[in-house]
Amino acid sequence: MNSVRTPTPTRTGGLRRRGAAGLAALALGIGSLGACSTATSATGSAATSASVEGTVWDASSVHEVSIDVDDDEFAAMLATYQESDEKDWLTADVTIDGQTISDAGIRLKGNSSLRDVDADSDPADLPWLIDLDKFVDGQSLDGWESFVIRSSTTETSLNEAVALALLDEAGLASEEAVSISFSANDSGSTLRLMVQDLDNRWDEATFGTDGTLYKAEAGGDYSYRGDDPEAYDEVFDIEAGTDDHEPLTDFLQWLEESSDEEFADGLAERLDVDAFATYLAFEDLVGNFDDIAGPGNNSFLRWDAEAEQMTVVAWDHNLAFGATNGGGQGGGGVPGGAGAPGERPEGMEPPAGMEPPVDGERPEPPEGMEPPAEGELPEAGGVPGGGQGGQGGQGGMGGMGGMGGNVLAERFLATPELADLYDAAVADLQAELFDSGTAQEVLDAWVSVLGEQADDLVDAATIELEAEQVASYFDGQA
Template identity: 60%
Template structure:
């Protein structure tokens, strides 16, 4: 039986303990406006039992899929369609199915194999209350590796780091009777996830891939294409007020008042974590990947991590730590004339690893922040946070602490071995053992530094 894996919550007090010895932490954590649940979320059971490769079969009208793909190609809209979904032998009629992702959908065509596409499955989209083991939403993830070990391991480490994470399981996934593929399935960040990770009422906002963190005035309609509200009654006021503060406060006001608006210790730990696992596509990466969770009781925000399929040096289309293809080589025909940086309003879901502008000085890759890489873009919170010396020091201390806790302790290798063992023992019909070993060794090298 796999050992219990703590699903810790991102809370200032836990981060304070983990960042012990840094005087700045006590100052910021005392005034942080965020105090999520202190309980642990244990390893998943049932559909989220990570000791098992789960069987997921989808039956859906092929014409409906084709129409959905056409709509996405023409408008970018991701429409829901009905499907019959069978998970580990339990069948759900009239479940909802729609495309999920941004860069993972780049170049999607009418002849795309549905079994290979990224999906959001919502069991209760058309039937109220329909769920499995308390969950109604599952995301079938894309990954440039054959095993998706990089994201699976990163999510486990994220939880061990004391930051809000999501359940993940390996699956044998197929659509309309096609040969199944090995796909990582993760928990969607919805009401069920929020209740598992945070205590009290709150609101969850997702940054859109094509958006930014600019202040656009107090009209909620101005933020339609830049943030989505995922939980709670529709209310963008807390988000708008926060963006106003981030963009319009003076340097003195920002340094003095940010702890009233944001869990500073947790954010420092988040930035350190993303750098530690070399996740280029984080809060200021090309995908703008992040959530903001507002605590209605304290009036503060927590930054929530999202999207780790590029962790440990992964890159769409191969390369990074995850070679693909017969020779295992990275593609050599990538364009080399991309402009430096990503201007506001330009597409931001370029495949990671393509040449482009360097990340801003002081941002991830060059200081506090996520994994290094090219093609990232600026984020006002990251830039201003890194410019405050005591908070930059927090990130440095957090990275040192996390290195000791996750890597030097041997925990990361234990997690990697558990995940690789599940695939080797149960997914031999989906991926050969040599591939599992090769991709596990690539991650192991990254962990070893």
């Protein structure tokens, strides 16, 4: 696979970046490589790798990543974050697969994953954004400058790794992901997931057209705030492409002010509706409630200047396949915390009308919500908050889709002809990803990599348990 290439359109209007070839490469690479890749090269130019195999994004290896940061600077950064929520950049030496890049930039990455940050936080436990050329222009590794060390709600991160691979198999924009042995300041190593940052390099490699990538912020929403770009400072960040807010504000204004008839007739001119239907269906099938309609507002809008159309880009799948935020990094994310399937984490209460049956009797649903008949999928738009329904979205402990609400998702699913696209996408993805065995192949490949190369970081019983949790979604009955 080329690192920068022309994307191939799919039936959804999304983009296939790895597809079957990437899955085959992952499966074939298992057992043939050592504990980490040694074919990487640190460079001061913007060179790109010829393929994923043997590079930092080779998923058939568990890679080694470490950071070395000054203790006093780290403590000052923590104090600033606690006082103001500002995420200051630090200078660090970053070593990836034996290649050390000096004076790289690192900063905290995330929102809810940082809720427990305090003065005693260990840098080895935190989520990080690494930018190799933040302070020294041109520094890169295999042509890539930015890497995200993800926070995880499970010990293996299998749920997010599998979700990202399947997102790509669905023909939607995804990001490369690899398992890593991570350490900081000579700490012990822990198993983490490292993914691509959605930056200019990623945008060019994924879409190959001029445009702008807008990241929705956790505290924002999709409401129209006028045409002043400053009104969106805390709502949308421009992560890649042209520094232009006009396509965003025009879209949000139309989304807010259009009548139902105008919305039904005009959305396809402004949004890739096939890709969005696939996105909504996918998030439900993988049980990710923390999506565009979830409490974290996790999504990007990508404006394609050539097509003059928006595309919703997925982000943040560490709660996919029913994982919860209860345990934080290093465990507790599988329902039941220590691994008891179906148990609710301490302090977590479901919304009204979604409580489990008592003595066989269902609770009364919230006003205006009609529960599905036994064994049927929820109707589109039938989730509290107006978010999407679907098998996965309601299936596991993560299944509380729509708690945050999103006007685009709500209006989409309330429009019959658009809801039909969603229903068709659910059926298609269930057949293509799960019934076909593709999802199980992806999961098996990741399990094999961890079992053979990360047995010093996670025990076999944990891998098996967390793999079973993921696989429980594959038949659509989780």
